[in-house]
Amino acid sequence: MDRKFSTASAVKRTPFVHGELPAPYIMWGNIPMRKGMSRIRSAIHPRIVGLGATLLIGAFATDVAYAQSDLFQWENFSIWLITAGLALAAAAAVALIFDAVQHRISAIDWARFCGFTGATLLSILNAFVHSRDAYTAVVPQGVILSGIVTAILLALGWWRGWSIGIAPSFSAEGERS
């Protein structure tokens, strides 16, 4: 199965000059599309996953700042970042279901799903650790957990962005595969 979006290859087969589209083509934005081909709708969830991951990674930064300074306000930043990150994780889960139902993804990439879910579960644990009072809300367990979460998220994000799904591919005829 071709995991890449197939628009580009579909277009290549019939060269055209901008402004002189052959009859079966229409423009969708600046992308020429064959008539009858369904519009390519991108998945929603990666945008939310990316935002949530950013917040959880930020919590690691504020944890490190707390561990180095003992200034309580860094701990408060951390717990709010983790809480907001978890709220976005919940939103991303809803968006993932939406994307699957809407065929914005053709399948769930279970390896990545487990990675992101693991990071979320560790962050839930971390939210409880961060709800302790004073130093042990962060050191050592809190900052270790946010460090592990950060490593997981950076690895997943660097590897293939923030998508948990497999993008749908299209045949030359514009049919969904």
Add this chain to the structure above:
Amino acid sequence: MNMHTLLMGGALAVLLGSASDHDIASPSTQYGAHPVLPAPQQYLVPPMRVPPGVGWSDGKTPAVPAGLQIQAFATGFEHPRMVYALPNGDVLVVESNGPEAPIYRPKDYIEGKVKALAGSSAPGGNRIILLRDSTGSGKPDVRTVFIDHLNSPFGVVLVGNDLYVADTDAILRFSYTSGETITSPGVKLTDLPAGPIDHHWTKSLAASPDGSKLFVGVGSNSNITENGMAAEAGRAAIWEVDRRTGFKRMYASGLRNPTGVAFEPQTGKLWAIVNERDEIGPNLVPDYLTAVREGAFYGWPYSYFGQHVDIRVEPERPDLVAKAIVPDYALSSHVAPLGIAFSQASSLPARYRAGVFIAEHGSWDRSPLNGYKVVYVPFRAGRPSGPPQDVVTGFLTPDQKKSQGRPVGLAFDNKGALLIADDVGNVVWRVSARGG
């Protein structure tokens, strides 16, 4: 990698430990000078057990042992926290609650909801009510607003014709004439540490036996410095205030929340009840009763009961831990002592005339529950001489699922009966000798 993640999560969960209720030693192991102190725990979710406050159904009262009787002296208050008996027999009832707590963390929001369930968030009247029993029937027939528009008041003390009220942010002085309502506005004697957090907001108040000084208990601004050390300036301490000039100095420190201060009548020494820290175990740390030594440091936040270091406080202060002194008498953990009254004015039976009564508001982070009663600690030669005895019980329903009331302030009226402010039942109870 996924397997790895799961294993890591599991390992961490084990590492972090989890709370359990079993093996909690009886509170009786934590009475007196040498309480048993277990190893501290660190929780993911601290145990919270808060019986919803439901109030008293008609005719129900707390229970007292044989030889005593209890009746509602007056009902229908707005969160009564303190009672104070004036020399002419009038009784003052302080209706109060803390200022609105800010939400600094998600936890603050959740704890606020839990406290509301327990009835601890009911708005206080921010005023003092005067009750007068002019017929001697044991029930007041006059009820007036004595002082209105106060700011989370708690402590009250009369010295001569000066009535002092400890608002959460200042001590106010009012000119008092027996039998009359206060009309002139209060004059500020001195500021006290207050907002914007004001975590422990009550300011307890007592006057020295010679009337020259006032002693004010000021609680910490956090459980264990989670709001930063800067927020603790002047707090977790007992202040001595000169009654004439308002000049004040810190008399003793390291007392997390000294909710009651009183002078022991035989020795004339200052004693205090103190609420100790939470969230390191159901049997840590015992709340206590102690004589307050001038200039002494009692450990908070760095340590408890002497040199037991609290690992939640960073940076550590071994120099302060080394000089932390052990309080005199543990009351057991999380009982939340909020009211104190020595028995010199007591007309209760002889066995209740040489000691101190302590109102235990009751636990919220412990199962089984602890406190929710008024106890009597016998004294001999100015020191505690035995374990605390239950005097007023039955604030909880028999199944311990709900609280009908919770005792706070204590005072003896001019007939020697014990008055109890109940801030969940919104009642002032009166305990007297049976047939007396």
